[in-house]
Amino acid sequence: MNMIRYLGAILLAVLLTACGGGGGSPGATTGGGGDSSTGGGTQTTTVGSLSIDVVSGAGVSTNSISAVEIAQARVLLKDGKGAPVPGVVVTFSEVGGPLLAFAPLSATALTDSGGAATIEVRAASTSGVGATTVAASSAIAGTTLTAQKAIAISSAPSTGTPVDPQTLANALNFLDVNPADRSIVLAGSGGSGRSESATLRFRVVDTNNTPVKGVRVAFTAAPANDVTLNIPTATSDAEGVVVTTVSSKTVATAVVIRAAVAKPNGTTITSQSDQLLVTTGVSTQAGFDLSATKYNLNNQITGDSSDITVRIVDRNGNPVADGVPVVFTSDYGRVGSSSRGGCTTVNGQCLVTFMVQDPRPADGVPTSVTGSTRLADGTAISSVIQLQLSSPGLYDLFTASTGGTAITALNLGSSCKAGVSFFVGTPAGSPATAGTTIGVTAITSGVTASVKTGSPIADQLSRPARRTLASIEVDVSAITGATACDPAGAGTQTATVEVKFTSGTITKTLPLNVTYRSS
Numbered sequence: 001m002n003m004i005r006y007l008g009a010i011l012l013a014v015l016l017t018a019c020g021g022g023g024g025s026p027g028a029t030t031g032g033g034g035d036s037s038t039g040g041g042t043q044t045t046t047v048g049s050l051s052i053d054v055v056s057g058a059g060v061s062t063n064s065i066s067a068v069e070i071a072q073a074r075v076l077l078k079d080g081k082g083a084p085v086p087g088v089v090v091t092f093s094e095v096g097g098p099l100l101a102f103a104p105l106s107a108t109a110l111t112d113s114g115g116a117a118t119i120e121v122r123a124a125s126t127s128g129v130g131a132t133t134v135a136a137s138s139a140i141a142g143t144t145l146t147a148q149k150a151i152a153i154s155s156a157p158s159t160g161t162p163v164d165p166q167t168l169a170n171a172l173n174f175l176d177v178n179p180a181d182r183s184i185v186l187a188g189s190g191g192s193g194r195s196e197s198a199t200l201r202f203r204v205v206d207t208n209n210t211p212v213k214g215v216r217v218a219f220t221a222a223p224a225n226d227v228t229l230n231i232p233t234a235t236s237d238a239e240g241v242v243v244t245t246v247s248s249k250t251v252a253t254a255v256v257i258r259a260a261v262a263k264p265n266g267t268t269i270t271s272q273s274d275q276l277l278v279t280t281g282v283s284t285q286a287g288f289d290l291s292a293t294k295y296n297l298n299n300q301i302t303g304d305s306s307d308i309t310v311r312i313v314d315r316n317g318n319p320v321a322d323g324v325p326v327v328f329t330s331d332y333g334r335v336g337s338s339s340r341g342g343c344t345t346v347n348g349q350c351l352v353t354f355m356v357q358d359p360r361p362a363d364g365v366p367t368s369v370t371g372s373t374r375l376a377d378g379t380a381i382s383s384v385i386q387l388q389l390s391s392p393g394l395y396d397l398f399t400a401s402t403g404g405t406a407i408t409a410l411n412l413g414s415s416c417k418a419g420v421s422f423f424v425g426t427p428a429g430s431p432a433t434a435g436t437t438i439g440v441t442a443i444t445s446g447v448t449a450s451v452k453t454g455s456p457i458a459d460q461l462s463r464p465a466r467r468t469l470a471s472i473e474v475d476v477s478a479i480t481g482a483t484a485c486d487p488a489g490a491g492t493q494t495a496t497v498e499v500k501f502t503s504g505t506i507t508k509t510l511p512l513n514v515t516y517r518s519s
Contacts, residue, residue, distance in 0.1 A: 041147040048079045050090075050145035052136045054121070064152040067123040067210045073102075075136045075147065077115045084115025088138055092119050095133040099124055099153055111138075123153045129211070129238060165214035165236070168206045169261045172217070172271035175201040175241065183277040185321045186314070187248045197230070197247040200273050202259045204236045211240025218260050219244045226253040227278060248278045252316045279318045282375055287313035290371050290385040292354070295461045298433040299389035301504050302357050306387060308335065309351040310343070310371045319348020324373055328352050332359050332367040332389065342371075354387065361389055364428025366465065388465050390430040392503040397422040397510065401466040402429045409494075409513040416477040416485035416516060419452055424501070425467030432468055434459035436503040440472045444495035446479035447514070472499070476516050486519045493518040 042051035055072045056062040065071045073092055077085045092107045094100045101124045109117035121134060130153055137146045178199045187196055204215040215236040221229045231244040246257060255276050261269040294306040308328065312320045327342040328335045336342060336352045343350035354369055361367055367389055372382030397407040401423050412418045424432045438455035442448055454470025476485045476495055483493045492515055499510045 041149050043145045043147050046080045047143045048077065048085060048140040048145060049082075050078075050136065050138055050147045051076045052134065052147040052149050054134055054149055054151050063150070064154055065121075065123070066208070067125070067129055067153055070120055070122050072118050073121045073134050073136065073149075074116060074118045075111075075138070077111050077117070077138055077140070077145070079140065084111070084113065085140060086111050086113045086115060088140065090117040090136055090138045092121075093135045093137075095135050095148060097124070097132045099128050099130055099132045100134065129153050164264060165204075165212050166216065166261065166263055168212045169204050169215045169263065169269055170207045171205050171209075172259050172261060172269055173203045173205060174259075174271055174273050175203055177201075177273060177276060182274055183279060184246075184248050186252060186278065186282070187250050188282060197245055198276055199243060199245050200257050200276075202242050202271060202273075204240045204242065204261060211238070212236060213238050213240065215240070215242075215261055217242040218262070220258045220260075221246060222256050222258060223253065226251045227255050229257075246276070252279045252314075252318065254278070279316065282314060283312045283320050283324060283373055283381055284315050285381040287315070287317070288371070288373075288381050288383045290369070290383045292369075292385055292387060292461075294434050295386075295459055296388045296390065296431050296434045296457075297356050298503050298506065299356060299360055299391045300393065300506055302355075304356040304433075304504070306354050307351050308354050308369055308371070308385065309349055310345075310383075311349040312345060312373070313348060320345060322346050326350060326371050326373045328369060328371050330354060330367060330369045332361045333357055335369055356389060362428075363391065363394055363426050364430055364465070386463065388430050390426050390433055392433065392436070392501055392506045392508050394426040395424060395432055395436075395501045395508050395510075396427065397499065397512070398425060398467055399423070401425075401469070402464070407512070409515060410474065412474065412476065412485075412514060412516040414487045414517060416487060417473070417475040419471055419473045421453075421469065421471040423467035424454065424457065424470050429467060430465050431460060431462075432457045432501065433503045436501055438470055438472075439500040439502070441498045441500065442474075442495070443498055443511070444476075444479070444514075446476065447495045447497060448475045448478065449473065449497045472497075474514050476514065483518055485516050487517055489517045489519040491518045492516070 042049055052075045053061050055074055056065060057069045057071055075090050077088055079085050088111045090109050092102055101122055103120040109119045111117045133148050133150045135148045137144055179195055184195050184198050204212045206212050213236055218233050219229060221227050226249060228247040230247060234242040234244060236242045255278060257273040259271050289311045291309050292306045298304045310326050314320055322345060324345040333354055333356050335354045343352050366386040368384050368386055370382055370384045372380055374380050398404045399407060407422050410420045436457040438451050440449040440451055450473050452471045452473050457468045479485055495514045497512050497514055499512055501508045
C-alpha cells in the first residue's frame with residue numbers, strides 16, 4: 001500500500017510540471033526606475049528589490065534639501081520573497097553632480113537586520129544649488145540592484161509655502177570690485193587699460209550663510225556727489241549676488257559704496273565696499289617732467305648713452321593712467337628705437353635711450369631732446385631737456401666756469417706746497433663728460449702732486465652749461481740743490497707737472513708749469 005501511495009505522488013508531480021504550475025522565469029525584471037513623488041526609486045527582481053529615499057533634516061521624505069542641510073539617503077534591500085536582507089554592503093553615489101557630499105567619505109553602508117542602510121548627504125558647498133540624483137547599488141546572489149532619486153538643492157529650506165526673500169536675508173557680504181586694483185580714472189581720462197567706471201558685487205545670505213535669491217538691495221555712494229551711481233537698486237540672483245556700477249566725475253576722491261536690505265520687520269541689513277579710488281586725470285603741462293641718467297656725454301664716443309625718462313602727473317599730482325604715448329625727438333644724435341621713437345607710460349612714466357652719433361653738435365652747442373604727447377581734445381604738451389656733448393680732445397684748465405682764460409702755469413707764491421683750483425671744460429664752456437677722471441703726475445724730480453677734489457667729474461645739469469670745478473695740490477719741498485724751494489728767497493724756479501683727463505677710452509694730457517721761490 002505504501003508503495004502505491006509513493007508512486008501516485010510521483011505521477012501527480014509529473015502531471016503538475018507538464019501543466020506549467022510552480023512560478024515564473026527566474027531573473028525576469030518586474031519593476032524598476034524611480035518615482036520621486038512616491039518617495040524614491042525601486043528595482044525589483046525575482047532575487048530581490050532595492051528602494052531609495054531622501055529624508056530631510058526634519059525627518060520627512062523630500063525632493064529638495066537646502067544648501068546647508070544635513071539629510072539622509074536611505075535604502076531598503078529585500079530578497080525575492082520580500083524579506084529584509086541584512087549584512088550587505090550598499091554603495092551610494094551621485095549622478096549628474098558634483099553637487100553632493102556623503103558621510104562617511106567612502107559613501108558605503110551595511111544593511112541592518114531590517115534590510116535598511118543609511119548615509120548622510122548634504123550639498124558640497126553652501127553656494128552650490130541645482131538639481132542632481134542620488135543613486136544606490138547593491139548585489140544579491142550575483143545580481144546588482146540599483147535605485148535612484150532626483151533631488152533639488154535650494155538656497156533655503158522648502159516650507160511648502162512661498163517665503164518673502166526679504167525675510168530670509170540675514171547678511172550682506174561684499175565680494176569684489178572690478179577693476180581689481182579698486183581704482184578708476186577721472187571722467188575724460190579713459191582709454192586703453194583705463195576705466196572710468198567700476199563694477200561692485202555683494203552677496204545676500206541667510207542665517208546659514210546660504211545665498212538667497214530675489215532679495216531687493218539698495219545702493220548709495222559716499223560721498224554721494226563725487227561719482228555717478230548707475231544702478232541704485234538690484235535684485236539678488238540664484239547665487240545671492242547683486243551688482244552695481246559707478247562712474248567717475250571730474251573730482252579726485254575716495255568713495256565707498258553702501259548696500260542695504262530693508263526687512264519686513266522694519267530692520268535694515270547694511271554692508272559697504274572696500275574704498276574705491278577715483279584718481280589719475282589727464283596729463284598737464286605743469287606735470288610733464290623730463291630727466292636724464294647722464295647730462296654730460298662724450299661727443300667723441302659713438303654710442304655713449306643716457307636714458308631719458310618722462311614722468312607725467314595730472315592736476316592733482318597723481319601719476320596719469322597707464323598707456324599715455326609720448327613721442328621724442330632730438331636735434332643731434334639718436335633717440336628711441338627703430339620700432340618706435342617714443343614710449344608708453346606705466347605708472348605715470350616711461351623712458352627712451354639717447355645715444356651719441358652723427359649728427360654731432362659743435363662745441364658749446366647743447367643737444368635738445370623733446371618729449372611730447374597730445375590730450376584727447378588735441379592739446380599738445382611737451383618738455384625739452386638739454387644734454388651737453390663735449391669732446392675730451394678740447395679739455396683744458398680755465399680760470400672761470402664760463403669765459404675766463406686757459407691756465408698754463410701755476411704760481412705757489414711764498415709756499416713750497418699749495419693747493420690750486422681751476423675749472424675743467426672746453427673753450428666754449430661745456431663741462432667735461434660725466435665720470436671723467438683727473439690725474440696729475442710730477443715730471444720734475446722731487447715734486448709730488450695729487451688731485452684733491454673734482455675727480456671723477458660729477459654729472460651736472462646747468463643752464464647755461466658751466467665748466468666743472470676741480471683742484472690739485474703740488475709740493476716742491478723735496479727738491480734739493482740749487483733749485484730747492486725757499487719761501488723767503490728772491491729767485492724763482494719752475495717745475496713741471498702733467499694733468500691727464502680720461503673719459504672712456506679717450507685721454508688728453510696737459511703739461512703745467514709750476515713756479516716757486518728759490519734762493
